[in-house]
Amino acid sequence: MALEPQELEAIHAREMIRDCVARVARGEDRRDRDLLKTAYWPGAAMDYGIFAGDLDAYLDWIVPGSPAVLLTQHFIGQTLIAVEGDTAKAESHVIAYHRVDYGSEHRDLAMGGRYLDSFxxxxxxxxxxARTMLYDWSQDIGQAADFSEGLMGAPFSAGHFTGRTTGDFSAEFFGKALEGTK
Incomplete structure (x- = not known):
């Protein structure tokens, strides 16, 4: 049973859209302006509730980001995609983790919601x-644990195991591999 060309094109479109959503998540987590620019059209409009603006304003908001937000990690769940010719609508579930420096302590925060993207x-x-963020829940997890030296009483064997917003081991791991997406 062979797929029809339009079916193959729809599968390819959905995969390219999922890849685009993943590039946004990595770009925000790593504060990578160039990678983020590959996921949005110039002039794209964003509305996160706490921020609304065009692509340039969004990039200035995300990169370098607030110095109080020490680490973020966006987990993308299922993405429902409706393709219509050269346009598509997508709803992607997201859980976002943030480690925030409050001055006297670091706290771990998590929120869940959905990205509504027009492609x-x-x-x-x-x-x-265009992107609109819907927030479904938010949770202050509490004071952050210091795991910079190891986990569960066992020390790390090298310094590259702890993730950071910028300049962590993932940049070396990917090397030039991501340049094709930029």
Whole structure:
């Protein structure tokens, strides 16, 4: 049973859209302006409730980000995608973790919600033209544990195991591999 060309094109579109959503998550977590620019069309509109603006304002908001937000990690869940020609709508579930420096202590915060993205395909590329964030829940997990030296009483064998917003081992791991997406 062979797939029809339009079925293959729809599968490819969905995979490119999922990849775009993943690039946003990594770009925000690593505060990587160039990677984020590959996921949005120039002039894209964003509305996060606590921020609304165009792509340039969004990039200035995310990169370098608040110095009080020491670490973020965005987990992307299922993404429902409706493709219609060269446009698509996608709803991606997200759980976002943030380690925040309150001055007297570091706290771990988590929130869950959904990205509502409007995509456009231009010159064979799918990118976000507009994003709205919906928040479903938020939780202050409490004072952050210091795991910089190891976990569960066992020390790390090298310094590269602890993640950071910028300059952690993942940059070396990927090396030039991500340049093709930029």
């Amino acid at each position: 456009e395909k231009r010159d064979g590329q799918w990118r976000i033209a």
